[in-house]
Amino acid sequence: MTTETALPAVRLSSVRLDRGGRAVLEGVDLSVPVGSVTAVLGPSGSGKSTLLSALTGELVPAAGTVEVFGQSVPRTPRALLEMRKRLGVLLQGNGLLTDLTAGENVALPLRTHTVLPEPLLQRLVAMKLHAVGLRGAEGLYPRELSGGMARRVALARALALDPPLMIYDEPLTGLDPIASGVIMSLIARLNASLGLTSIIVTHHVHETLPVCDHAVVIADGRIVFDGTPAALVASTDPFVRQFLDGAPDGPIPFDTAVRARAA
Amino acid sequence: MNAFAAIIRSIGQSGLFAIAVLRASMPTRDFLAELVREIYKIGARSLPIILVGGAFVGLSVTLLGYRALDTYGASNQVSAMLGLGLYRELAPVLTALLFIGRAGSSIAAELGLMRATDQITALALMAIDPIAKVVAPRFWAAVIAVPLLVAFFCAAAITAGWFESVHVIGLDAGTFWQVLKDAVDVRHDFLPAFVKALVFGATAALVAANVGFHAEPTIEGTSVATTRAVVNASLLVLMFNFVLSALMFR
Numbered sequence: 338m339t340t341e342t343a344l345p346a347v348r349l350s351s352v353r354l355d356r357g358g359r360a361v362l363e364g365v366d367l368s369v370p371v372g373s374v375t376a377v378l379g380p381s382g383s384g385k386s387t388l389l390s391a392l393t394g395e396l397v398p399a400a401g402t403v404e405v406f407g408q409s410v411p412r413t414p415r416a417l418l419e420m421r422k423r424l425g426v427l428l429q430g431n432g433l434l435t436d437l438t439a440g441e442n443v444a445l446p447l448r449t450h451t452v453l454p455e456p457l458l459q460r461l462v463a464m465k466l467h468a469v470g471l472r473g474a475e476g477l478y479p480r481e482l483s484g485g486m487a488r489r490v491a492l493a494r495a496l497a498l499d500p501p502l503m504i505y506d507e508p509l510t511g512l513d514p515i516a517s518g519v520i521m522s523l524i525a526r527l528n529a530s531l532g533l534t535s536i537i538v539t540h541h542v543h544e545t546l547p548v549c550d551h552a553v554v555i556a557d558g559r560i561v562f563d564g565t566p567a568a569l570v571a572s573t574d575p576f577v578r579q580f581l582d583g584a585p586d587g588p589i590p591f592d593t594a595v596r597a598r599a600a
Numbered sequence: 601m602n603a604f605a606a607i608i609r610s611i612g613q614s615g616l617f618a619i620a621v622l623r624a625s626m627p628t629r630d631f632l633a634e635l636v637r638e639i640y641k642i643g644a645r646s647l648p649i650i651l652v653g654g655a656f657v658g659l660s661v662t663l664l665g666y667r668a669l670d671t672y673g674a675s676n677q678v679s680a681m682l683g684l685g686l687y688r689e690l691a692p693v694l695t696a697l698l699f700i701g702r703a704g705s706s707i708a709a710e711l712g713l714m715r716a717t718d719q720i721t722a723l724a725l726m727a728i729d730p731i732a733k734v735v736a737p738r739f740w741a742a743v744i745a746v747p748l749l750v751a752f753f754c755a756a757a758i759t760a761g762w763f764e765s766v767h768v769i770g771l772d773a774g775t776f777w778q779v780l781k782d783a784v785d786v787r788h789d790f791l792p793a794f795v796k797a798l799v800f801g802a803t804a805a806l807v808a809a810n811v812g813f814h815a816e817p818t819i820e821g822t823s824v825a826t827t828r829a830v831v832n833a834s835l836l837v838l839m840f841n842f843v844l845s846a847l848m849f850r
Contacts, residue, residue: 393725395721395724414729418727418729419727421724421725421726421727422727424725426722426725426726428718428721428722428725429718430717430718431718431722432717432718432719432721432722432723432725433719433722434714434719434722434723435717435719445726445728446726446727446728448630449630449726449727449728450727491722494726495726
């Protein structure tokens, strides 16, 4: 267990994030404890992916500070590359290099950032693929993989350098219920067994809540809920309720034009 | 004024991209492996169209030259016209244009699709510089491949010109080669062709890679980038050809 005084894995203080000159998120204060699985929930277009961009250093906050393991997210390209070595990111579109096999994709970060001998490197690749249940898939190209398998190869690649922090961007998009279940249980199992900290950015509430121990809901350009999954389910906040219940009417407008005017 | 500002911004952005590519070019083992693969993909696989294109250009220039020169009774000078025309102007420009159509478009399409399918973002998030990984090897492969392709273009064109002159028109083979040898000079003709080939290879690869790398991350963005790569690179090659010719052939 982490103590109250332990440094959080990720801390955002009074952060404002702009896209195209318009504030997408404002006054964001967030602390992600080390070792936790945190779900960042919210409707499509609420700014979840924008928040993720701030964590990975792709987007510089217009105001406030973003810290990862106690250090501000750097702005110079070289320092940013160094920070990203400690970050595993599973992208919505997987981002597997199509001219490389699954094994070569997993080996890519290892080849670039380590000087391991080839036999050891191959053994590590096999271990990473085994960890996501894809032993023997080294020689397959991304085009030969199903959606769920490709997501797991991307997961193995994100885990290749044993990063202490994993960020999952919409890990269930495009997956059937069985593949979704496999991915969610993998995320929980890997977090526990490897001692990681995980942030899951998603709108799949019902699949995510059972595996997370901290939930954050983004709506209306701000954080409208920050607490445990149990407290989230019991919340009476109108934004949270509309999102959880999938109600068409409520404070979150369905029409994007209304959203833009509200912002 | 807005259009002018956009052009200046675009030139500045291209310059910064070129600097980023040069700075990212480190001869690591991975880079050299990628370089060899790219030389094969964009150089060796362009060879058939370069050879066929070169042969037909050789045939056309020989025929044109023979008809014009024969009027003045100077048909034995046809190889001089073929050689000078090829090395000074035709071979570098036409090779570059064929290369842009064959390899430049594929560089832009590949990078555009990598952008659209999150591959470039994924590389950056794995702390791998995408310019070093995917752009630099393609750039240097083009710089190496285009001069070699120009050589093959010239060889095919001169061989075709020799065949037409000697075996179709009936000129003397010895005269054909001797006139060619006397007319074409290493310093004044070979070297400019080589310099032009280097510049055109670098231009073609940089333009194609720049528009592909910065394409809108959609299928439409990829198609726009491919078209833009071919149009922009072709126009730039023609412009640079004039500038280089004006500087080198006084």
